Amino acid sequence: MKQNIHEYLAELEDIPGTRIYTAARARKGYWINQFAMSLMKGDNRERFKANERAYLDEWKISEEAKQALLARDYNTLLDLGGNVYFLSKLFSTDGLSFAEAVSTMTEYSFPEYRDMMLKGGRSPEGNRSIKGGY
Amino acid sequence: MAKITAGVGSSHVPLLGVAVDQGKWQDDYFGPIFAGYEWTREWEKAEKPDVVILVYNDHASAFDANIIPTFAIGCGESYKPADEGWGPRNVPDVEGHADLAWHIAQSLILDEFDMTIINEMDVDHGLTVPMSMMFGQPEKWPCKVVPLAVNVVTYPVPSGNRCWALGEAIARAVESFPEDLNVQIWGTGGMSHQLQGPRAGLLNREWDNKFLDALEADNDDVRHIPHIEYLRETGSEGIEMVMWLIMRGALGQKVKRLHRHYHIPCSNTAIGHIVLAPA
Numbered sequence: 001m002k003q004n005i006h007e008y009l010a011e012l013e014d015i016p017g018t019r020i021y022t023a024a025r026a027r028k029g030y031w032i033n034q035f036a037m038s039l040m041k042g043d044n045r046e047r048f049k050a051n052e053r054a055y056l057d058e059w060k061i062s063e064e065a066k067q068a069l070l071a072r073d074y075n076t077l078l079d080l081g082g083n084v085y086f087l088s089k090l091f092s093t094d095g096l097s098f099a100e101a102v103s104t105m106t107e108y109s110f111p112e113y114r115d116m117m118l119k120g121g122r123s124p125e126g127n128r129s130i131k132g133g134y
Numbered sequence: 135m136a137k138i139t140a141g142v143g144s145s146h147v148p149l150l151g152v153a154v155d156q157g158k159w160q161d162d163y164f165g166p167i168f169a170g171y172e173w174t175r176e177w178e179k180a181e182k183p184d185v186v187i188l189v190y191n192d193h194a195s196a197f198d199a200n201i202i203p204t205f206a207i208g209c210g211e212s213y214k215p216a217d218e219g220w221g222p223r224n225v226p227d228v229e230g231h232a233d234l235a236w237h238i239a240q241s242l243i244l245d246e247f248d249m250t251i252i253n254e255m256d257v258d259h260g261l262t263v264p265m266s267m268m269f270g271q272p273e274k275w276p277c278k279v280v281p282l283a284v285n286v287v288t289y290p291v292p293s294g295n296r297c298w299a300l301g302e303a304i305a306r307a308v309e310s311f312p313e314d315l316n317v318q319i320w321g322t323g324g325m326s327h328q329l330q331g332p333r334a335g336l337l338n339r340e341w342d343n344k345f346l347d348a349l350e351a352d353n354d355d356v357r358h359i360p361h362i363e364y365l366r367e368t369g370s371e372g373i374e375m376v377m378w379l380i381m382r383g384a385l386g387q388k389v390k391r392l393h394r395h396y397h398i399p400c401s402n403t404a405i406g407h408i409v410l411a412p413a
């Protein structure tokens with residue numbers, strides 16, 4: 001039953017196109033996520049919108065992450081330890097639906113993504129394991 | 135004596151809340167989803183639970199990145215709908231059952247489940263969307279709620295086995311509460327979905343239905359599904375389905391299925407729900 005933590009964590013990295021929010025990512029992205037969380041408050045949203053760079057400079061976030069936040073480069077933000085539930089505060093600050101924001105991380109435009117979902121979504125076939133290729 | 139009389143597993147997709155709040159629930163897109171819940175809404179009207187133990191996860195609403203409780207139980211008098219960035223949902227406040235919640239919390243700790251206790255919090259779509267799906271749009275919710283928040287965001291999240299065992303312990307705790315109460319337990323989240331990265335949009339109808347079959351079975355095999363299987367087969371956010379096992383564990387070994395419904399898609403997600411009673 002009880003699994004070795006190293007084996008457990010290694011498996012989590014074996015999923016194509018996926019960044020599981022492990023403790024290591026949570027540590028790395030802590031201030032990205034806390035920044036995003038601050039956008040839950042109306043005054044913070046206003047201050048951020050008025051001058052994004054100045055607002056980001058108030059946080060202990062790396063220059064690389066600040067650039068990714070300014071560019072809304074969500075895949076890079078996942079690599080830097082951002083988590084989608086936190087980043088979603090930025091989606092709503094931008095007035096973007098969850099699905100539209102999610103589509104920007106895929107190979108599809110939003111209309112194409114919506115279409116894929118209507119047709120039953122992305123198949124798990126070939127998308128389960130990097131090493132196994134199944 | 136209080137008793138758990140039924141369990142419900144259900145998705146809690148935020149867009150369903152939007153559909154209810156904006157009156158879109160009969161349109162072409164949402165119609166088939168809400169039709170699937172119609173049976174359950176009627177059934178809830180007849181069942182009239184006094185309390186629902188509502189297992190869900192917070193989506194960076196009440197908890198930020200600072201404190202990450204694995205299992206947290208709401209012991210407060212009431213909870214307000216959270217502002218998730220679009221303003222709070224226009225739904226009634228959720229009334230807690232502090233006596234039962236504290237009784238469960240204390241019993242679970244003696245039973246070696248080291249719970250986090252929450253006195254004040256706002257509740258997000260994870261909790262309020264299932265309420266809307268089961269009860270529609272009343273002035274006031276028809277029952278009290280004991281919120282039970284599970285960490286399914288930061289890894290490791292609790293194992294399916296641990297969730298099942300927690301459900302069993304909750305059932306024992308409820309049965310030792312002296313007041314006569316009709317209690318339901320709901321496990322929410324899922325079904326297959328992935329909201330992040332290039333693999334976003336993954337859905338798995340076949341696996342989701344196997345999971346629903348396993349919940350109906352007269353055995354507890356489903357508690358042993360490892361995290362990696364949920365993640366590979368149902369997307370990174372499909373892991374929310376471990377929360378359904380708390381509900382299932384609370385119902386005992388044998389159950390009777392009263393209703394089941396599955397629909398693809400709702401936004402990024404496969405929608406499913408199942409109504410079970412102890413047999």
Ligand SMILES: [Fe+2]
Binds near residue numbers: 146191260374
């Ligand atoms: Fe969720």
